[in-house]
Amino acid sequence: MRRTAFFISDGTGITAETLGNSLLAQFDNIEFDQITLPYIDTAEKAFNAVKQINKTAHYDDGRPIIFDTIVNTEIRAIISEADAFMVDIFGTFLSPLEEELNSRSSYTVGKSHGIHEERKYKQRIDAVNFALDNDDGIRTRHYDQADVILVGVSRCGKTPTCLYLALQFGIRAANYPLTEEDMDDGMHLKMPNALKKHRHKLFGLTIEPPQLAAIRHERRPDSKYAAFEQCEFEVREASALFARERIPFIDTTSLSIEEISTRILAQTGLERRMK
């Protein structure tokens, strides 16, 4: 079975994509071609979109599915003329919300990412810069400004998680790699000096050694760094440190960045800055 899904918006299309992907993921026996048509904000663009949609209809095992977040009712009306099944997000929910809130919606395109949200937006960009400036233990002197400091062995997912926390939620996340530099004479990890003052902000990431070895192997094939024994040793030491110092942690092995990030927020109680 093959169908085509269109995500159509007069803005970025990200809301339509996000919702559409969540819904389509529930139908895993069907393969979906996915096409995003953002910035459909004139009648002309809408008519062209309809042409493209109708053309697709001929080649598939069924008419296309449209997920749309078009605010403008006239443009939405044009799209609704396409030979397709329309999941009309704003059309479905805006009227009931207007009634519940006893308020007319302002029907403004792209509102959710507009510059009137400037303060919150700036927090996200500042958070991205913070994550970059405080990545990988390069600098530790700004840890007092961090919302959270991720600790874990190299390549367990710290950096992408910090960046996602920043971009999506405006959270200032630093990260510090646990390496042999922070081991005592008996080759056991001790609490790194740079982290002692910030104990309450620490959050550990751990990972299964086979996956860690695979990830490191891609980075530096056949190195000691990527050897299974080395990975196992480092992960064991990191876990022991988390346990001994009572640092909360999660296993990233089978989690996506979104899942790691939202679980960290849930466990730490940190508030999303951008919402």
Add this chain to the structure above:
Amino acid sequence: MRRTAFFISDGTGITAETLGNSLLAQFDNIEFDQITLPYIDTAEKAFNAVKQINKTAHYDDGRPIIFDTIVNTEIRAIISEADAFMVDIFGTFLSPLEEELNSRSSYTVGKSHGIHEERKYKQRIDAVNFALDNDDGIRTRHYDQADVILVGVSRCGKTPTCLYLALQFGIRAANYPLTEEDMDDGMHLKMPNALKKHRHKLFGLTIEPPQLAAIRHERRPDSKYAAFEQCEFEVREASALFARERIPFIDTTSLSIEEISTRILAQTGLERRMK
């Protein structure tokens, strides 16, 4: 007017947040307290969520609004007992989609971010690493592997855009800063040598000088780097280069990272890798 909005999910909650924010942004005369309750995946957690929602109802100018993407119908039924207005996303759209697709949905939690999507997921993480390794012109020898190379003056938005393109769309984006190092003797920007071979991948970012000066001033107060004249000079030279070399570009001044990123995709025709 003050109301509370809950975003509730048995997964990360990101879909509910994204859709909820888009809808609420249409009501700008109402202030919404926003609370995300992710990972509501047991009856017990659902009952606790209902308690929390009902408590809120007493303090606001109206009952809470719930945006939910709970897949499990039993858990959804518990949430629907709350004293709230429910925008039931899966409840509204799954049945009609099942009928249209002539297929039962698999009702699997967190599907859209599960590890079965491993290949696409890996592409995103690889893209993040690519963006970090090829940020700010540090390295230029991997430009042949880039999907796009963003060029522009320092602090015009290149790095956050590259990271967003990677995390959200799995696009491998490098970036190269235009600085005085690439000026000729007459103090005019020339095409940097490292970019000549990759002309077709270049995409320019520009920005209004007053905003650039403000951003730089925060980074290095009262520096030559942040001076208005310097910003104006650099932006003028960058724009001249874009025009002369026919490099497509956009003005980032009043755009969000999401808008910059999706416009780059639209203009270049680059395909999202993660969808």
